Amino acid sequence: QQQVKQSPQSLIVQKGGISIINCAYENTAFDYFPWYQQFPGKGPALLIAIRPDVSEKKEGRFTISFNKSAKQFSLHIMDSQPGDSATYFCAASNSGGYQKVTFGTGTKLQVIP
Amino acid sequence: EPEVTQTPSHQVTQMGQEVILRCVPISNHLYFYWYRQILGQKVEFLVSFYNNEISEKSEIFDDQFSVERPDGSNFTLKIRSTKLEDSAMYFCASSEGDTPYNEQFFGPGTRLTVL
Numbered sequence: 001q002q003q004v005k006q007s008p009q010s011l012i013v014q015k016g017g018i019s020i021i022n023c024a025y026e027n028t029a030f031d032y033f034p035w036y037q038q039f040p041g042k043g044p045a046l047l048i049a050i051r052p053d054v055s056e057k058k059e060g061r062f063t064i065s066f067n068k069s070a071k072q073f074s075l076h077i078m079d080s081q082p083g084d085s086a087t088y089f090c091a092a093s094n095s096g097g098y099q100k101v102t103f104g105t106g107t108k109l110q111v112i113p
Numbered sequence: 114e115p116e117v118t119q120t121p122s123h124q125v126t127q128m129g130q131e132v133i134l135r136c137v138p139i140s141n142h143l144y145f146y147w148y149r150q151i152l153g154q155k156v157e158f159l160v161s162f163y164n165n166e167i168s169e170k171s172e173i174f175d176d177q178f179s180v181e182r183p184d185g186s187n188f189t190l191k192i193r194s195t196k197l198e199d200s201a202m203y204f205c206a207s208s209e210g211d212t213p214y215n216e217q218f219f220g221p222g223t224r225l226t227v228l
Binding site: 042044046 | 117144146148154155156157158161169171204206208211212214215216217218219220221222
């Protein structure tokens with residue numbers, strides 16, 4: 001019940017295309033959903049996050065869509081660039097959990113020129 | 114820009130040996146965490162730490178693991194008797210507060226290899 005399921009495992013997108021990564025969760029106690037970006041040799045870094053009281057959040061080229069009833073959320077990267085090539089993790093946490101973050105399994109994104 | 118630092122970047126040890134992984138959190142942060150990432154797998158929570166006490170720990174964090182803040186700047190993870198399956202990347206993180214809305218900042222990680 002604590003798992004966050006993420007797909008696809010890997011993704012290849014042409015430069016300028018849209019990258020879409022999907023996640024699903026089971027634990028309804030989760031009330032915060034961050035996405036992390038990880039470059040090789042680096043730790044995860046917060047990219048964008050959403051609370052379940054909104055259905056969409058946009059920051060620049062990155063958009064999270066959230067479907068509370070389906071317990072699903074997704075990351076859309078518009079106009080994907082080679083510099084976006086990284087591993088992306090969806091995650092979830094709840095305000096009663098001392099910020100323990102439960103990560104998804106990760107998506108390795110490659111944006112080709 | 115302040116950042117979390119970790120040393121060493123890579124630690125090789127023999128099975129059964131003790132290792133200490135070190136972290137320097139961001140200076141004004143009060144909450145500290147350790148996560149691990151087995152190669153090619155997801156990042157897993159190990160433990161959170163606040164006010165010199167463990168706040169929460171996962172089932173992975175058994176009696177072989179311990180954490181300590183020995184001084185005002187360092188935060189350490191000790192594995193008493195390493196096993197082959199402890200081989201992973203270990204990430205330290207810190208945050209200002211304990212709500213989910215306080216961003217956790219991750220260090221670059223220590224790659225632990227147990228032979």
